[in-house]
Amino acid sequence: xxxxxxxxxxGLHGANKTGRPFTGxxxxxxxxxxxxxxxxxxxxxxxxxxxxxHLINCRMTNAVRCVPxxxxxxxxxxxxxxxxxxxxxxxxxxxxxxxxxxxxxxEAVVKAIxxxxxxxxxxxxxxxxxxxxxxxxxxxxxxxxNTNTGRLTEQMFSTALQTALxxxxx
Ligand code: URA
Numbered sequence: 001x002x003x004x005x006x007x008x009x010x011g012l013h014g015a016n017k018t019g020r021p022f023t024g025x026x027x028x029x030x031x032x033x034x035x036x037x038x039x040x041x042x043x044x045x046x047x048x049x050x051x052x053x054h055l056i057n058c059r060m061t062n063a064v065r066c067v068p069x070x071x072x073x074x075x076x077x078x079x080x081x082x083x084x085x086x087x088x089x090x091x092x093x094x095x096x097x098x099x100x101x102x103x104x105x106x107e108a109v110v111k112a113i114x115x116x117x118x119x120x121x122x123x124x125x126x127x128x129x130x131x132x133x134x135x136x137x138x139x140x141x142x143x144x145x146n147t148n149t150g151r152l153t154e155q156m157f158s159t160a161l162q163t164a165l166x167x168x169x170x
Contacts, residue, residue, distance in 0.1 A: 001059050002096040002168040003040075004089060006105040008141060009064035009073050016067045018049045021060045026144040031101075034142075034157055038165065057168070058099075061088050063108035078108055085112045095134060097167040099160075102141030109136055124152075125160045127167060137164040 007027075010016040014025030022028035023046040035055070036044035042054045064073040064081045085108055089095060100106035106122040113130050120128045120136065128136040139152070139160035146152040
């Protein structure tokens with residue numbers, strides 16, 4: 001797949017149970033609808049580990065692998081799990097774009113590519129050219145909090161996703 005979507009961490013009663021990022025999590029309702037609309041998922045929702053649900057031309061992972069305390073990953077967790085993210089990226093020979101959901105995911109990706117955080121400032125909708133021709137595209141995280149407060153709207157997310165898709169195809 002040319003695109004890797006990177007989230008934050010599994011939710012306690014969702015991805016932590018189902019073993020699939022955003023599956024069974026409130027933020028997954030928003031995300032999978034968007035992925036389905038963009039032709040990147042076979043179904044518009046993922047509440048369970050449904051064998052008929054597949055991602056299309058993309059993979060998905062989280063910056064942190066375990067449910068973090070208070071849903072806020074510690075620096076130590078992010079550092080410990082960064083090797084998994086590096087492995088995930090290295091196992092994708094056709095990777096062209098990483099779509100980072102939120103600042104923590106963005107910073108984990110910058111760390112995984114060995115970049116300096118100051119060279120890649122997080123900003124919703126930004127596309128950063130990473131060292132080896134890889135693109136890093138940012139969006140605000142699609143958490144219930146962000147979508148309920150209007151910090152992240154469907155339109156904002158789909159525009160950022162389209163930026164990432166253009167990089168994946170470009
Ligand atoms: N569930 C995930 O798997 N990742 C997130 O970032 C949020 C919910």
